[in-house]
Each structure stands twice: as structure tokens, then as C-alpha cells.
Amino acid sequence: SQKIEQNSEALNIQEGKTATLTCNYTNYSPAYLQWYRQDPGRGPVFLLLIRENEKEKRKERLKVTFDTTLKQSLFHITASQPADSATYLCAYNAGNMFTFGGGTRLMVKP
Amino acid sequence: NAGVTQTPKFRVLKTGQSMTLLCAQDMNHEYMYWYRQDPxxxxxxxxxxxGEGTTAKGEVPDGYNVSRLKKQNFLLGLESAAPxxxxxxxxxxxxxxxGELFFGEGSRLTVL
Structure with missing residues (x-):
């Protein structure tokens, strides 16, 4: 069955640097992948969606790539700020269902 | 615009008790979902x-029931709660x- 995996270890970076988070999936390429941000004690909030036929998507300081050959999506935050510290989740859709990765916690230190 | 509202936000139950979590959305969305999040x-x-009147099982449905009698509400029930x-x-x-999902703020349930 399809699985979606994210690095469970926290990512610690210095303010101003670019953070890169990885989302890997097995088997078939989903029609699209989504990225969400979750703060402690809150529900996830949608950030970006990238379709299978799109290589890259940008939104302000955020960039997402989708490599169907590597079966991987990369999520970048440029010029990172302490306020970017949160857990980031990727998700794919299989029909009407959405399956989430375990999330990667990002810590941006001033 | 409230978005997705969940009630209650916190609840403590004893093993064997029943309860219902209510989810309400005001965005006229057809699709609604219940997830659980564990460390x-x-x-x-x-x-x-x-859609209204329809439900389907997800990855971990055992021990839970749901109902969608009105489009804006999706209820999650636990008939006999377990730890x-x-x-x-x-x-x-x-x-x-x-295609994006709008989440509520979560309901924290503890079963003793």
C-alpha cells in the first residue's frame, strides 16, 4: 500500500538560512501533494499544493518541488525566521481520502 | 467566519463510557473528515x-461511529471508550x- 514518510527527527537551523524538509512516498505518484503547518495545540493549516505535472510551486518565502522520478517532494523556507518554527506535514490524496506523513518539526534559532 | 468548529475541546472519560464529538463547518463543504493524532x-x-447522509471508513475506524445528518455537521461517536x-x-x-483541508482546533480526549 502507499506510504508517505517524513524525517521524524527535528530540523534545527539558524535564522536567515534556508530550511529544506523532505517528503517521500512509495509506489504510485499521487495526483497532488499538499503541505501543512501545525503549531503546538493547534490544527494543521494548509500552505501549498503541488500537482503531479508541476515541478515547482512558490508562495512568498515558501517553495515546493515534486520529483516523480525520486518519488519525493521537497519543501523549502528561505530566509527562515523563528516564527517559522512549527511541525510541517505533507499529505497526498488517494481518491477521497487524505493520508498524512508523520511530520517534521522545524526549529529556527535566532 | 468560524470555519471548522469542534466541541468539546477537552473531555475525560472512564473506560466504557460513551460520548460524541461534534464538528461543524460553515463553508458549505461536501467533504468532511475525522482524524486522530497520536505522538x-x-x-x-x-x-x-x-456528502450529507454518507459516511465511509478510513484507516482506523474500529471503535468509532459517525453520522452526517446535516451537511454542516459531522459527528464522531465512541460507544464504549477504551484507554x-x-x-x-x-x-x-x-x-x-x-482541494485544501480546513482543520478544527482539535478535541483532546483522555480515557481513564
Whole structure:
């Protein structure tokens, strides 16, 4: 069955640097992948969606790539700020269902 | 615009008790979802609905029942709570246009 995996270890970076988070999936390429941000004690909030036929998507300081050959999506935050510290989740859709990765916690230190 | 509202936000139950979590959305979305989130397990889909009067099983449906009598409401029931159901429960609705999910703030349930 399809699985979606994210690095469970926290990512610690210095303010101003670019953070890169990885989302890997097995088997078939989903029609699209989504990225969400979750703060402690809150529900996830949608950030970006990238379709299978799109290589890259940008939104302000955020960039997402989708490599169907590597079966991987990369999520970048440029010029990172302490306020970017949160857990980031990727998700794919299989029909009407959405399956989430375990999330990667990002810590941006001033 | 409230978005997705979950009630209650916190609840403590004893083993064997029953309860219902209510999810309400005001965005006229057809699709609604119930997830549970546990440390190290991520979000796991319990049940979902593609429209009023319909429900379907997700990844971890055992021990839960759902109902979607009105388009704006999606109820999650626990008939006989077990300690393994201690978790944070999230409801979400889906925009047909953009595909994005809108989540509630979560309901933290503890079963003793």
C-alpha cells in the first residue's frame, strides 16, 4: 500500500538560512501533494499544493518541488525566521481520502 | 467566519463510557473528515463523508461511529471508550475548488 514518510527527527537551523524538509512516498505518484503547518495545540493549516505535472510551486518565502522520478517532494523556507518554527506535514490524496506523513518539526534559532 | 468548529475541546472519560464529538463547518463543504493524532503516529483517518447522509471508513475506524445528518455537521461517536482511544481528534472539511483541508482546533480526549 502507499506510504508517505517524513524525517521524524527535528530540523534545527539558524535564522536567515534556508530550511529544506523532505517528503517521500512509495509506489504510485499521487495526483497532488499538499503541505501543512501545525503549531503546538493547534490544527494543521494548509500552505501549498503541488500537482503531479508541476515541478515547482512558490508562495512568498515558501517553495515546493515534486520529483516523480525520486518519488519525493521537497519543501523549502528561505530566509527562515523563528516564527517559522512549527511541525510541517505533507499529505497526498488517494481518491477521497487524505493520508498524512508523520511530520517534521522545524526549529529556527535566532 | 468560524470555519471548522469542534466541541468539546477537552473531555475525560472512564473506560466504557460513551460520548460524541461534534464538528461543524460553515463553508458549505461536501467533504468532511475525522482524524486522530497520536505522538509518533501522525494524523490517521478514522472516518470521512463525501456528502450529507454518507459516511465511509478510513484507516482506523474500529471503535468509532459517525453520522452526517446535516451537511454542516459531522459527528464522531465512541460507544464504549477504551484507554487506547486517548488521543487528540481533529475534524476537517475539504474545499472542492482548491482541494485544501480546513482543520478544527482539535478535541483532546483522555480515557481513564
Amino acid at each position: 509518533g503516529m501522525g494524523l490517521r483517518l478514522i472516518h470521512y463523508s463525501v 487506547s482511544q486517548t488521543s487528540v481528534y481533529f475534524c476537517a472539511s475539504r474545499s472542492q475548488g482548491t
